[in-house]
Amino acid sequence: xxxxxxxxxxxxxxxxxxxxxxxxxxxxxxxxxxxxxxxxxxxxxxxxxxxxxxxxxxxxxxxxxxxxxxxxxxxxxxxxxxxxxxxxxxxxxxxxxxxxxxxxxxxxxxxxxxxxxxxxxxxxxxxxxxxxxxxxxxxxxxxxxxxxxxxxxxxxxxxxxxxxxxxxxxxxxxxxxxxxxxxxxxxxxxxxxxxxxxxxxxxxxxxxxxxxxxxxxxxxxxxxxxxxxxxxxxxxxxxxxxxxxxxxxxxxxxxxxxxxxxxxxxxxxxxxxxxx
Amino acid sequence: xxxxxxxxxxxxxxxxxxxxxxxxxxxxxxxxxxxxxxxxxxxxxxxxxxxxxxxxxxxxxxxxxxxxxxxxxxxxxxxxxxxxxxxxxxxxxxxxxxxxxxxxxxxxxxxxxxxxxxxxxxxxxxxxxxxxxxxxxxxxxxxxxxxxxxxxxxxxxxxxxxxxxxxxxxxxxxxxxxxxxxxxxxxxxxxxxxxxxxxxxxxxxxxxxxxxxxxxxxxxxxxxxxxxxxxxxxxxxxxxxxxxxxxxxxxxxxxxxxxxxxxxxxxxxxxxxxxxxxxxxxxxxxxxxxxxxxxxxxxxxxxxxxxxxxxx
Numbered sequence: 126x127x128x129x130x131x132x133x134x135x136x137x138x139x140x141x142x143x144x145x146x147x148x149x150x151x152x153x154x155x156x157x158x159x160x161x162x163x164x165x166x167x168x169x170x171x172x173x174x175x176x177x178x179x180x181x182x183x184x185x186x187x188x189x190x191x192x193x194x195x196x197x198x199x200x201x202x203x204x205x206x207x208x209x210x211x212x213x214x215x216x217x218x219x220x221x222x223x224x225x226x227x228x229x230x231x232x233x234x235x236x237x238x239x240x241x242x243x244x245x246x247x248x249x250x251x252x253x254x255x256x257x258x259x260x261x262x263x264x265x266x267x268x269x270x271x272x273x274x275x276x277x278x279x280x281x282x283x284x285x286x287x288x289x290x291x292x293x294x295x296x297x298x299x300x301x302x303x304x305x306x307x308x309x310x311x312x313x314x315x316x317x318x319x320x321x322x323x324x325x326x327x328x329x330x331x332x333x334x335x336x337x338x339x340x341x342x343x344x345x346x347x348x349x350x351x352x353x354x355x356x357x358x359x360x361x362x363x364x365x366x367x368x369x370x371x372x373x374x375x376x377x378x379x380x381x382x383x384x385x386x387x388x389x390x391x392x393x394x395x396x397x398x399x400x401x
Numbered sequence: 402x403x404x405x406x407x408x409x410x411x412x413x414x415x416x417x418x419x420x421x422x423x424x425x426x427x428x429x430x431x432x433x434x435x436x437x438x439x440x441x442x443x444x445x446x447x448x449x450x451x452x453x454x455x456x457x458x459x460x461x462x463x464x465x466x467x468x469x470x471x472x473x474x475x476x477x478x479x480x481x482x483x484x485x486x487x488x489x490x491x492x493x494x495x496x497x498x499x500x501x502x503x504x505x506x507x508x509x510x511x512x513x514x515x516x517x518x519x520x521x522x523x524x525x526x527x528x529x530x531x532x533x534x535x536x537x538x539x540x541x542x543x544x545x546x547x548x549x550x551x552x553x554x555x556x557x558x559x560x561x562x563x564x565x566x567x568x569x570x571x572x573x574x575x576x577x578x579x580x581x582x583x584x585x586x587x588x589x590x591x592x593x594x595x596x597x598x599x600x601x602x603x604x605x606x607x608x609x610x611x612x613x614x615x616x617x618x619x620x621x622x623x624x625x626x627x628x629x630x631x632x633x634x635x636x637x638x639x640x641x642x643x644x645x646x647x648x649x650x651x652x653x654x655x656x657x658x659x660x661x662x663x664x665x666x667x668x669x670x671x672x673x674x675x676x677x678x679x680x681x682x683x684x685x686x687x688x689x690x691x692x693x694x695x696x697x698x699x700x701x702x703x704x705x706x707x708x709x710x711x712x713x
Contacts, residue, residue, distance in 0.1 A: 136520065139520040140520065143518070143520065146514060146517070149589075150531070150534070150593065152550075152557065153547065153589065156550060160549070172555075172560050173560050214442055217446075220434075220436070220438045220439030220442075223435055225435065232443055235447075235450075239446070239450045241646055241695075241698055241699070243649050243650045243670075243671055243695070245652075245674045246453070246457050246691045246694070247453040247454065248453075249453070249460070249674075249684060249688060249691065250452070250453035251449070253456075253684070269448075269449055270449065272449045273449045273450050276442065276446050276449070304427070304431045304434075305431050305435075306430070309434075334538070334540060336539070336540055336652070337653065341675075352541075355541070355657060358545075365549050365552075369549070372542045375539050375541070375542050376538055376542055379537045379538065379539070384530070391530075391533065394597060394598070395597060
């Protein structure tokens, strides 16, 4: 009986701790949600006001100031970077998983090494190249620069998924006369598809949230929302309303995707790190 | 298919006799399929990572800047200047403070959270997925939101501290508090990340092993310390290394949250390189700093390799 009561006590304590953690996690989100719909007076009030009349004026301010264009740029860059990375990276991941080609060892150690190097190292020379090639502020330049981080990750991740596809299946198809191209599209890719989808989601989210690269290589007309939102930091640091509204625009698509595909994302997140 | 390269398959296939030049090319592609599909990825990757990396190293030995187009090799002069730069000790200190502080705290708290996530009760699935939301949040949103939370006048942090009759420090204006603020804001995403990975690691610990230890009279703490923790060593190692690497790249959580200040009190290498190279346009000097940063990352990861057990 005493044992049982103690066990209940432990369970209650664990649940309580989990809920406290959840509150800590939730507070910044609550700030975004509340502040996005506040009048400027309430958003910047000191001491803070928690319950206040609601308004859409922050969103109006955002969209009058070109934020819609920034969001559209974010969508374009995310689509281009994700699409191009997958097209180049998935077949490379397949080759890496199936092994036995010239340069495999070099490829592998390079993948690990490139993950260790802070992006600023790559971006400084890219800034110079793009300067001479007139690619600063172009979607082409941004897409290429996004590949620095996304491509090694994609190759590495998709290789681990392709390793999970039994080679025997592919060999059987080969014996029946299928070409390797056909084997790749008809057998390997469909079987590894759940993994490929989660890689796509993860790099899509990474591209959507990228700030450092477009800060340096973006320009007027291609600036994504992550960079555009910073313009709303006033000189005195007090225009929290539009900033919260802008932040809300950035997190809502990601949250929707997370909730729809949470299983796939969690799987990708864990296997990406643990296999990698 | 007539495109197959292997003779035994080809022999069985009558279409092969009617082979055209196109089919010949296809056969060639088929024979070297893996190389064909890997080289585009490898070439693009080398072009956007290895080539810039080598150029950064080269640039570190020049006086290149964007103001005067004429440049020359100046040997180790940048490194000597960096050595004598009065800001360098502070930048190195800040970098290591942020990286080590963030790694230790996020891994310890992440481990606690991972253990808690194993609690079995209705609704735990939803709680686990809610904990993943900060991981998916863009870094810039984290930076802006915590800048607001730590704001002196309208910030929630000081408001709640006031309610509890605790001191309300000038978080972003105090050189001793700027880095703790950066670490707290980063923990918000780092703890759930470590927890999710460690949770996946905990699932691999065989129940029988823990039960056997309990039968032998070990209490829950000892079981955790000697059985569970030993078993998740490989995961723990990876999680620590990933967090170290991520810590060195932390950027917007500093540039936007504290702007590296007050002064340079919270400026690590990542921000200093950006400021030197892209704001002040001294690319050669910035590249030299970049080389030092890469060496620092390699050294830190190398020490972790030596110190942290990674086998069960």
